[in-house]
Amino acid sequence: GAVVSQHPSRVICKSGTSVKIECRSLDFQATTMFWYRQFPKKSLMLMATSNEGSKATYEQGVEKDKFLINHASLTLSTLTVTSAHPEDSSFYICSAGLRQILAGETQYFGPGTRLLVL
Amino acid sequence: GQQVMQIPQYQHVQEGEDFTTYCNSSTTLSNIQWYKQRPGGHPVFLIQLVKSGEVKKQKRLTFQFGEAKKNSSLHITATQTTDVGTYFCAGSGGAQKLVFGQGTRLTINP
Numbered sequence: 001g002a003v004v005s006q007h008p009s010r011v012i013c014k015s016g017t018s019v020k021i022e023c024r025s026l027d028f029q030a031t032t033m034f035w036y037r038q039f040p041k042k043s044l045m046l047m048a049t050s051n052e053g054s055k056a057t058y059e060q061g062v063e064k065d066k067f068l069i070n071h072a073s074l075t076l077s078t079l080t081v082t083s084a085h086p087e088d089s090s091f092y093i094c095s096a097g098l099r100q101i102l103a104g105e106t107q108y109f110g111p112g113t114r115l116l117v118l
Numbered sequence: 119g120q121q122v123m124q125i126p127q128y129q130h131v132q133e134g135e136d137f138t139t140y141c142n143s144s145t146t147l148s149n150i151q152w153y154k155q156r157p158g159g160h161p162v163f164l165i166q167l168v169k170s171g172e173v174k175k176q177k178r179l180t181f182q183f184g185e186a187k188k189n190s191s192l193h194i195t196a197t198q199t200t201d202v203g204t205y206f207c208a209g210s211g212g213a214q215k216l217v218f219g220q221g222t223r224l225t226i227n228p
């Protein structure tokens with residue numbers, strides 16, 4: 001149980017184009033999904049918290065017009081990197097929160113998307 | 119804001135040796151979670167600790183949550199090559215979001 005998929009797994013695009021990444025919770029409903037960015041050999045940096053049906057909450061320093069997040073249903077959130085530039089190249093990982101009785105919320109991670117902007 | 123520090127950053131051991139990584143939070147946590155990320159992979163949930171002083175075991179892995187709920191540790195007994203990867207702690211202060219430590223990268227000499 002608690003499987004999260006992410007698509008695509010890899011994408012190479014030209015500078016100036018937009019890229020959409022999908023995150024799905026396959027066997028549970030997630031009221032909250034999270035988007036992270038990870039640079040090589042570094043930790044995960046939270047970009048934004050996405051709640052179904054409402055606007056995402058962005059972390060300080062993350063441009064909301066650059067990284068558009070849509071959370072249309074309890075099982076799907078999308079991240080769109082608009083007008084991508086080479087410095088946006090990174091590993092983007094989503095997670096879906098599963099609330100458990102007496103144990104708070106556990107995050108289950110998708111397999112990640114490697115974005116390379118040329 | 120909340121900060122989570124994790125040490126050491128790197129650890130190289132001989133197969134069969136023990137390994138420990140430590141996590142310290144600047145604030146009291148409601149719970150702490152541990153994840154393992156294999157090279158080229160994504161973080162995989164290992165365990166969540168909620169109670170003060172809690173100790174949980176998963177085979178050769180022992181997880182502890184401090185009495186003050188501000189620190190935690192992961193100890194691996196008799197490491198195996200399959201234990202290679204980066205271990206992250208992540209703390210929650212009660213809000214939904216997790217703050218991740220920097221991770222400890224474990225490499226093992228077979």
